[in-house]
Amino acid sequence: MPEQYRGHPIAAAEEAVQLCRAQVRDNPAYLPGLAAALTNLGGCYRGVGRHQDAIAPVEEAVQLYRALAGDNPAYLPGLAAALTDLGVCYGGVARHRDAIAAAEEAVQLRRAQVGENPAYLPGLAAALTNLGICCRGVGRHQDAIAPAEEAVRLYRALAGDNPAYLPGLAAALTDLGVCYGGVGRHRDAIAAAEEAVQLRRAQAGDNSAYLPGLAGALTDLGVCYGGVGRHQDAIAAAEEAVRLYRALAGDNPAYLPGLAAALTDLGGRYRGVGRHQDAIAPAEEAVQLRRALAGDNSAYLPGLAMALSNLGICYGGVGRHQDAIAPAEEAAQLRRALAGDNPA
Numbered sequence: 001m002p003e004q005y006r007g008h009p010i011a012a013a014e015e016a017v018q019l020c021r022a023q024v025r026d027n028p029a030y031l032p033g034l035a036a037a038l039t040n041l042g043g044c045y046r047g048v049g050r051h052q053d054a055i056a057p058v059e060e061a062v063q064l065y066r067a068l069a070g071d072n073p074a075y076l077p078g079l080a081a082a083l084t085d086l087g088v089c090y091g092g093v094a095r096h097r098d099a100i101a102a103a104e105e106a107v108q109l110r111r112a113q114v115g116e117n118p119a120y121l122p123g124l125a126a127a128l129t130n131l132g133i134c135c136r137g138v139g140r141h142q143d144a145i146a147p148a149e150e151a152v153r154l155y156r157a158l159a160g161d162n163p164a165y166l167p168g169l170a171a172a173l174t175d176l177g178v179c180y181g182g183v184g185r186h187r188d189a190i191a192a193a194e195e196a197v198q199l200r201r202a203q204a205g206d207n208s209a210y211l212p213g214l215a216g217a218l219t220d221l222g223v224c225y226g227g228v229g230r231h232q233d234a235i236a237a238a239e240e241a242v243r244l245y246r247a248l249a250g251d252n253p254a255y256l257p258g259l260a261a262a263l264t265d266l267g268g269r270y271r272g273v274g275r276h277q278d279a280i281a282p283a284e285e286a287v288q289l290r291r292a293l294a295g296d297n298s299a300y301l302p303g304l305a306m307a308l309s310n311l312g313i314c315y316g317g318v319g320r321h322q323d324a325i326a327p328a329e330e331a332a333q334l335r336r337a338l339a340g341d342n343p344a
Contacts, residue, residue, distance in 0.1 A: 010048065013041040017057065032075065035064035039082050042089060049254035051092030052297060058086045062102075077120065080109035084127045087134055093299040096137035103131040107147070122165065125154035129172050132179055141182035148176040152192075167210065170199035174217045177224055186227040193221040197237075212255060215244035219262050222269060231273045238266040242282070257300065260289035264307050267314055276317035283311040287327065305334040 020034035042058035045051070065079035083106035090099035110124035132148035135141070155169035177193035180186070196217040203210035222237035245259035263286035270279035290304040312328035315321070 010044045013044040017041050031064055032068060035061045035078060039085055042085060046089065046092060047254060051089065051299060054089045055093065058082060058089050062086050076109055077113055077123065080106045080113065080123060080127065084130050087130050091134060091137055096134060099134040099137060103127065103134040107131050121154055122158060125151045125158065125168060125172065129175055132175055136179065136182060141179065144179045145183065148172065148179045152176050166199055167203055167213065170196045170203065170213060170217065174220050177220055181224055181227055186224060189224040189227065193217065193224045197221050211244055212248055215241050215248065215258060219265055222265060226269065226272060231269065235269045238262065238269045242266050256289055257293060260286050260293065260303065260307065264310055267310055271314065271317060276314065279314045279317065283314040287311050301334055301338060305331045305338065
């Protein structure tokens with residue numbers, strides 16, 4: 001086991017899977033425990049940015065739950081949860097079409113479960129949020145709106161009875177704002193994004209574990225403000241997001257992709273108000289981070305291409321036209337290679 005994971009939840013999750021495998025060899029009655037342990041292991045891997053490693057355990061969990069549910073429908077909720085997680089895992093490595101298939105099946109199962117027992121409404125809300133994200137991943141922005149809106153309605157009703165669902169509502173609102181922005185409904189996007197930030201701020205004030213959610217919500221709010229020309233408001237949100245992600249990434253490298261995205265966005269915000277010199281530093285840092293991330297995981301190559309393109313624009317904005325050529329050419333090469341791998 002790598003030294004950095006000793007004492008980490010990953011170590012415990014991996015050990016739990018090993019123990020469950022040993023139990024299953026002696027008695028198949030322990031298969032549900034193995035399926036649950038595999039799902040948890042996948043979540044632990046995702047939590048430290050090991051998206052590729054997360055796929056195998058969650059795929060195995062889905063297979064196990066599917067077999068168990070074939071004999072006993074009591075395992076259908078476990079299958080639905082594992083499918084939702086699998087959709088998230090596939091999205092993390094840009095396997096967007098596979099993600100949609102898993103997410104759609106999860107929603108289908110959750111709807112059937114809710115029809116029999118409203119206790120499964122939180123699971124349906126989570127599955128709908130994930131489906132909206134998956135639809136956006138393949139450019140189906142209009143299709144993403146309906147599940148995102150339904151998720152917000154469900155979480156709002158749930159949170160009205162139990163504040164434990166407020167984080168889910170905040171996440172669903174953030175996602176809905178992105179969905180609205182994707183189809184040009186900028187004012188609707190701002191309303192959703194502002195409410196999400198308000199909720200996340202309150203949550204983070206009580207519990208620092210919600211700071212990543214606040215950072216993500218601020219990044220999305222900045223995008224929404226930019227869409228209606230509120231550039232100074234967009235800069236304030238983007239700068240705060242960068243500060244939060246920088247602090248988070250200092251403690252946990254799983255937040256480096258968020259920091260890279262926030263830096264790219266901040267550079268764009270500065271350019272939008274003519275602060276071309278200020279735009280260069282965040283753009284350069286974003287490229288450095290994206291390059292390191294892509295070296296470990298090819299799913300980050302599209303982000304590197306975007307960051308390089310942005311850096312070229314930033315250099316051009318201050319008259320450094322010769323410096324702009326290399327990142328622009330590299331971005332074009334990456335995009336050609338990516339298009340060859342995925343013509344869709």
